[in-house]
Amino acid sequence: MALAGRERVWAEWMTAALAGDEAAYHRLLAALAPVLRANARRTLSQMGAPVGDAEDIVQETLLAIHLHRNTWRQTDPIGPWVAAIARYKLIDSLRRRGRRTEVAIDDFADALPDDSADQEEDLGRRQVVQLVDRLQGRQGAIVRAISLEGAGIRDVAAKFGMSEGAVRVALHRGLKSLAQLYRSGDA
Amino acid sequence: MRTEELIHALAADRTVAIRPGRAFVLALAAGAVIAATVLLSTLGIRPDFLVVIHTIRFPYKFVVTIALFAASVRLAFALARPGGDVAAAVRTLGIPALLIGVALVVELVVLPEADWGRRLVGSNARLCLMAIPVIAVGPLAALLLAFRSGAPTSPMRAGASAGLVASALAATFYAAHCTDDSPLFIAAWYSLAIAFVTVVGAVIGSRALRW
Structure with a gap:
């Protein structure tokens, strides 16, 4: 697959996502995950760090991409934008793990997802379960219902007797808190 | 939580933060109002403003500070977005550097050597060193807030660029009060004050x- 073509599709999906197209956004994030995974695994193995940490890094990077998607402009190439966020989060994550490192990723030219990296790594998962469990109160309950149980906004609103707007606000705050939990380095 | 479960939650969240470009415009507008208020309520504008505006050196101060302001806004904006073209923005900083450099050479050519020292020291260097950072406080705070709606992959450089923008803005306002118009004075004291605010911005930003 031509890289330029792949990134053009990503840019189209992101453009649609920013206009409110949830399905396009889901496709985009699902397409980014294996690329981020291959990238994280390769860097971790180069550093001699446990490759099992890759999934944590993938999730933290996806959260960062999500919470900062306001910084992408339709006129910008999306590949370097994603790569810059991935590099920032990788370095941050390795630093938290107490490793000094230089991570050189200018683009994803050689980070095509291979078959082995397509499979999500189970090793690091228990930690993430703890993180989402540590989200407090209503926010935490809503993030868990939508992620772990796959509920929709409407289901959650009915379940908690809230308006859909209030559920969306709580979901957004919950995801910001989750990103904060990652950053605090307890993962 | 599996990654696909996280993606499900992310896709359900439609809240998009304010675009950094808009946040910057708001911060610059607020910063300019604060800077103008601080200047007018304390030092004021020099009384002979309408006379000296017809000289060469006085308006040229604004040419330099406004060029620095414009170039540093471009730099700050590049640093606020992942993958922004920082190198091109840094090159733009060469324009204000060139403007002050050329003025310095001309000043040294047209001024008798005996006057160099007097023009360099000026009449109130200490006020200049204090006023520019003080006027820059409001704009710096506003810009650092605006940066929080961005995603700077180099927080220290982003903070430095915020300091540069804020002090260039402050210098533009202060220039309206300051009676030292020689490029020798600008190159020495304005630069020192701007460098100080830039370092403060870098420390806060990091x-x-x-x-």
């Missing part, structure tokens, strides 16, 4: 702009 702590406050992580994400």
Whole structure:
């Protein structure tokens, strides 16, 4: 697959996502995950760090991409934008793990997802379960219902007797808190 | 939580933060109002403003500070977005550098050597060193806040660029009060004040702009 073509599709999906197209956004994030995974695994193995940490890094990077998607402009190439966020989060994550490192990723030219990296790594998962469990109160309950149980906004609103707007606000705050939990380095 | 479960939650969240470009415009507008208020309520504008505006050196101060302001806004904006073209923005900083450099050479050519020292020291260098950082406080705070809606992959450099923008803005306002118009004075004292605010911005940015 031509890289330029792949990134053009990503840019189209992101453009649609920013206009409110949830399905396009889901496709985009699902397409980014294996690329981020291959990238994280390769860097971790180069550093001699446990490759099992890759999934944590993938999730933290996806959260960062999500919470900062306001910084992408339709006129910008999306590949370097994603790569810059991935590099920032990788370095941050390795630093938290107490490793000094230089991570050189200018683009994803050689980070095509291979078959082995397509499979999500189970090793690091228990930690993430703890993180989402540590989200407090209503926010935490809503993030868990939508992620772990796959509920929709409407289901959650009915379940908690809230308006859909209030559920969306709580979901957004919950995801910001989750990103904060990652950053605090307890993962 | 599996990654696909996280993606499900992310896709359900439609809240998009304010675009950094808009946040910057708001911060610059607020910063300019604060800077103008601080200047007018304390030092004021020099009384002979309408006379000296017809000279060469006085208006040229604004040419230099406004060029620095414009170039540093471009730099700050590049640093606020992942993958922004920082190198091109840094090159733009060459324009204000060239403007002050050329003026320095001309000043040294047209001024008798005996006057160099007097023009360099000026009449109130200490006020200049204090006023520019004080006027820059409001704009710097506003810009650092605006940066929080961005995603600076180099928090220290982002903070430095915020300091540069804020002090260039402050210098533009202060220039309306300042009676030292020689490029010798500008190159020495304005630069020192701007460098100080830039370092302060870098220190704050490296702590406050992580994400």
